[in-house]
Amino acid sequence: MPLNSRAIFPSSDPDFISFPSRRSVVHSLNGIVTCTQPLAAQAGQQILRDGGNAADAAVAVAAALNITEPSSTGIGGDMFCLFYDARDKKVKAINGSGRSSKNASLIQMRRDLGLDSGDPGKVAVRTTHHVTTPGAAGGWVDTVEEFGSKKLSLEHILMPAIELGESGFPVSELASFFWRESEDMIKKASPNFGELLKSDNHAPDKKRAPLPGEIMVNPTLAQTFRLLAKHGKEGFYSGPVAEAIVKVLRDLGGHYELDDLTDHLQQGADSPDPVKLRFNGQGIGKVRSQAIDGQAGRSADEHGIDIWEHPPNGQGIVALMAFGILEELERTGKIPTFTERDHNTAPYLHAIIESLRIAFADANWFVTDSAVSKVPTHEMLAPSYLAERAKLFNPNKASDIIHRGSPAHSHCDTVYFAVTDRHGNACSFINSNFSGFGTCIIPKDTGFTLQNRGAGFSLEADHPNVIAPRKRPYHTIIPAMVTNASDQSLHTCYGVMGGFMQPQGHVQVLLNMLTFKYNPQAALDAPRICIGAGTPDQGKVLDRTVYLEEGIGEEVVRGLRALGHEVEVLKGWERGMFGRGQVVRCHVEGGRNVFSAGSDPRGDGAAFPA
Numbered sequence: 001m002p003l004n005s006r007a008i009f010p011s012s013d014p015d016f017i018s019f020p021s022r023r024s025v026v027h028s029l030n031g032i033v034t035c036t037q038p039l040a041a042q043a044g045q046q047i048l049r050d051g052g053n054a055a056d057a058a059v060a061v062a063a064a065l066n067i068t069e070p071s072s073t074g075i076g077g078d079m080f081c082l083f084y085d086a087r088d089k090k091v092k093a094i095n096g097s098g099r100s101s102k103n104a105s106l107i108q109m110r111r112d113l114g115l116d117s118g119d120p121g122k123v124a125v126r127t128t129h130h131v132t133t134p135g136a137a138g139g140w141v142d143t144v145e146e147f148g149s150k151k152l153s154l155e156h157i158l159m160p161a162i163e164l165g166e167s168g169f170p171v172s173e174l175a176s177f178f179w180r181e182s183e184d185m186i187k188k189a190s191p192n193f194g195e196l197l198k199s200d201n202h203a204p205d206k207k208r209a210p211l212p213g214e215i216m217v218n219p220t221l222a223q224t225f226r227l228l229a230k231h232g233k234e235g236f237y238s239g240p241v242a243e244a245i246v247k248v249l250r251d252l253g254g255h256y257e258l259d260d261l262t263d264h265l266q267q268g269a270d271s272p273d274p275v276k277l278r279f280n281g282q283g284i285g286k287v288r289s290q291a292i293d294g295q296a297g298r299s300a301d302e303h304g305i306d307i308w309e310h311p312p313n314g315q316g317i318v319a320l321m322a323f324g325i326l327e328e329l330e331r332t333g334k335i336p337t338f339t340e341r342d343h344n345t346a347p348y349l350h351a352i353i354e355s356l357r358i359a360f361a362d363a364n365w366f367v368t369d370s371a372v373s374k375v376p377t378h379e380m381l382a383p384s385y386l387a388e389r390a391k392l393f394n395p396n397k398a399s400d401i402i403h404r405g406s407p408a409h410s411h412c413d414t415v416y417f418a419v420t421d422r423h424g425n426a427c428s429f430i431n432s433n434f435s436g437f438g439t440c441i442i443p444k445d446t447g448f449t450l451q452n453r454g455a456g457f458s459l460e461a462d463h464p465n466v467i468a469p470r471k472r473p474y475h476t477i478i479p480a481m482v483t484n485a486s487d488q489s490l491h492t493c494y495g496v497m498g499g500f501m502q503p504q505g506h507v508q509v510l511l512n513m514l515t516f517k518y519n520p521q522a523a524l525d526a527p528r529i530c531i532g533a534g535t536p537d538q539g540k541v542l543d544r545t546v547y548l549e550e551g552i553g554e555e556v557v558r559g560l561r562a563l564g565h566e567v568e569v570l571k572g573w574e575r576g577m578f579g580r581g582q583v584v585r586c587h588v589e590g591g592r593n594v595f596s597a598g599s600d601p602r603g604d605g606a607a608f609p610a
Contacts (some may be wrong), residue, residue, distance in 0.1 A: 009217065015381070025521045025596050028609030032595045033061060034582040035417030036072075039169055040064035044419055047152065048610040054419040055083055055147035055155050056428040056505045059140045063161035063225060065415045067218055068169055069604075070196060070437065071178035072497075073415040075224060077433040077451040078132075079139040080310050082274060082493075083087035083147040086424030089488040091308045091481050094146065095270040096139020099369075099470045100454060102263070103255035109467050121600075126185065126439050128254030130454030132473065133264045133306035134245075137228055137236035142269040147427070154538065155229035162229075165222030165447070168215040172604040177573070179209040182437045183509055186449075189440035190248055192356065195220050195447050196437075221447025237265035244443035245450065252441065253387045263470065275377055276312045277320040278485060280304040280325030282515040283337045289369025304485040307510070309478055312367040312375040315480040321359035324386040325393070326351060326507075332387075334395050343516045344527060344552050346559025347395070352511075353531055353546055353565065354393050356504055360532070364388070367464040369472035375464075398564035414477050414497035418584045424593045425586065426493035428479035463573035478502050484511065490522075490593075491587040496600075501530050505579045513585070520583035521598030521607075527551035528578040549578050575602060582607070 026032060033037040043064035044057035052060075058081065059159035079096040093383040112129045134430035144154055150430045171179070187193045187205060197207035198216060210216045227235035236242065242261045249256040284303055287484040307323060309316025323485060329335045335351045366375055379385060392399060392441065414432035438451040456473035465474050476499045482492040492513070496505025505528065527549035560567050570577060580603035585596045597607035 023525070023598070023601065023606070024484065025519045025553045025598055026607035026609055028428070028595050029422070029592060031419070031421040031610035032058060032584050032597045033059055033417070033419050033609055033610065034584060034597045034599045034605070034607035035065065036415055036580055036600075036605040037065055037068045037172060037175070038605055038608070039068050039164060040067045041605060041608040042415075043164075046160055046609055047157055048421055049104075049216075050156065050158065051149065051151045053147075053149040054421040054425040055081075055143050056149055056152055057421070058417070058429040059143055060157045060160055061417050061419065062136070062140060062415075062429060062431045063158050064164055065417070065431065067161050067164045067221060068172070069175045069415060069448070070218075071175065071182055072433065072436070074433055074438070074451075075136050075140075075221075075228075076134045076448040077431060077438060077567045078135040078453055078475070078477065078478055079429065079431040080314060080475075080477055081139070081143055081430070082308060082310065082428040082479045084141075084426040084481055084483070084490050084493065085147070086490070089483070091274050091276075091483065092147065093274045093310055094139055094142055095271050095272055095310065095314070096142065097313065097472050097475055098135035098137040098451075098453070099262060099472050100457070100467060101130050101256045101260045102469045104454075104467055104469050104471070106461060106467055108255065115459075124188065126435065126452055128249050128252045128256075128439070128441065128557040130452045130457070131249060131254060131256065131439055131441070131450045132453045133260055134236075134451060135264065135269065138233050138264060139269045141228070141233050142271075144384065146271065153229075154232065158220070158225045158229045162222045162225050165225070168217040170213050171210040173212045174604045176210055176212040176214075180438055182440060183209040183439045186437060186442075189449075190252065190442050192248065192442040192444045195442050195445070208415060218447045220445050224352065224446050224448065233265050233268070236323040237261040241443070241446055244446050248441055248443045249450070256352065263437055272311050274308045274481075275317065275381065276306045277324055277381055278304055279307055279323050279327060281323070281330050282511065284514055287566050289531070305491055305514075306483045306485050306488070308483065309479040311370065311377050313369045313472045314475045314478045315363055315367055315500070315503055316480065317377060318359045318363045319478070319480070319506040320381055321362065321386065321389070322355040322503065322507050323354075324353040324381060324383070325358055325390045328383075328387050328390040329355070329393055332390070332566060334390075335394055338515055340516050343512070344556060346556050346563065349529055349556065349560060350398070350563055350565070352507060353529065354399055356507065356531055357399055358389050358392055359503070360500070366464060367474050371466040372468065372471050378455040394561065409426050414499070416495040416497040416580070416582055418477065418493045418495065418582045418597070420493060420584050420586070420595050424490060424586075426481065426490055426586070428481050428493045428495055429525070430477045430479045430495055430497065432477045432497070434476075476500055476502055479505070480506050489588070492583060492585045494581065494583040496579040496581035500532070501577065501579040504528070504530055505581055509581055509583065513583075519598070520585050520596055524581050524583060524598045524600045530577055547577060549575055578602065
């Protein structure tokens with residue numbers, strides 16, 4: 001008799017990384033797909049082979065990830081992307097995030113949550129009351145229409161994911177773990193739970209989460225993709241899918257109406273101007289002859305880089321502010337130009353921690369839907385303002401809670417991936433449900449769960465991010481892009497998923513490459529830190545603890561504690577807090593682009609050359 005999946009994977013709870021492993025950087029001349037699921041990467045590779053570009057392939061990867069890693073992402077969630085167009089060397093953006101319903105209001109939310117007068121409360125994590133309109137479907141369509149090659153139809157692009165859903169696929173290890181972790185919540189969330197669980201006559205309710213290596217099918221999600229492929233946005237925001245979304249929410253006590261989905265259909269995704277910060281810190285602007293950021297003999301200023309992020313309602317401004325504060329601290333002599341020996345030392349991490357705390361303090365107040373409330377984005381990135389905020393840094397002591405408060409890390413299930421193509425285009429793409437499986441609510445015959453992104457709203461009446469009708473909340477998901485300041489050529493396409501960890505990951509991973517000369521894979525492998533953890537489920541969302549990943553030395557722990565930081569070291573599965581990143585870096589040789597990629601060992605995936 002042949003082995004079954006239980007024989008192949010005998011351990012039901014292995015270590016997070018159960019054996020020492022080594023990953024080399026992956027190089028390619030024709031583009032790269034790097035993501036958390038090999039089968040999803042295969043979908044992107046196929047689209048590149050068929051003549052699609054990086055944007056086409058990114059949408060194929062997003063859809064395939066919805067099939068293979070539904071805990072983290074899906075068409076019931078939101079997306080953002082940055083696209084580097086090699087033709088004009090410009091970075092462009094799509095904001096595919098959804099809005100609250102027209103019936104959403106602070107009064108209604110407080111009534112739904114049963115909050116007494118004077119009780120500040122918080123938006124619950126897994127109820128109908130924090131569902132926002134899924135923006136991913138519209139964002140996928142707009143990405144293909146605005147940035148795609150125009151050579152492939154949407155049906156062609158979605159077909160690899162459709163085939164995975166209809167024919168089935170073997171479930172990977174981490175995907176299975178997160179699936180099993182959410183099984184009970186899926187069963188309790190809606191009567192349609194069976195669409196995302198595996199049939200088993202011996203399991204409670206005859207349904208259960210799949211084990212690693214077991215085959216899972218999702219024909220109803222494949223059918224949702226077919227409707228989107230055939231009818232475009234109308235196939236999702238009107239007709240049977242839209243009706244199923246409204247029905248399940250109304251049946252569970254929500255206030256959504258078909259008009260909310262129609263409104264998103266009409267408004268579509270936005271194409272905002274990305275925000276950037278010119279970074280010359282940590283010796284980057286002084287590089288001369290090293291083949292790292294340019295050619296020998298150029299001026300120092302030309303060796304700087306431009307770091308690009310999405311504007312609010314996303315939190316990318318946190319990363320940009322932190323980079324700006326770090327450069328100001330170096331300019332004023334409060335921190336040194338760190339050497340390779342300083343990586344993950346107490347002084348270096350103290351500077352990272354404090355810069356992020358200052359940036360988060362502002363973002364936690366100001367980041368909201370800029371179409372509803374003014375967000376002073378450019379003022380927050382002005383050198384004079386960053387210099388003023390940098391004065392809060394004390395090299396010898398951890399800060400107290402900074403004015404406006406530092407937001408906590410929220411355990412967040414998201415996928416980030418990066419795609420480049422042979423033409424030199426790059427697509428930095430992120431798609432999310434927010435929490436694992438979002439609300440876990442499944443509209444009948446659709447095969448996906450609805451996100452709980454409304455948990456990002458504030459319930460403070462005077463807060464810029466307070467819940468209101470047809471409004472986008474503070475959003476954690478952020479893709480990033482880096483260009484060379486001298487000529488706006490592509491430097492790096494990268495990102496790190498994981499709630500409020502994301503801007504923290506952006507800072508640490510990029511500095512690993514720039515300051516400490518790590519290659520893309522080593523930059524992701526290196527242990528990370530995360531400030532202010534605690535999940536909304538636990539109710540502890542303002543926490544001054546600094547979480548260190550296993551692998552950071554005990555002497556560093558002692559050094560940070562001596563500076564006044566509250567430190568906790570996370571091991572095993574807890575390391576998921578530090579997110580999962582992907583990096584594609586570009587250099588040119590003989591007029592040809594060479595792409596060099598790494599994929600986070602904290603995920604199931606890898607980097608795959610086209």
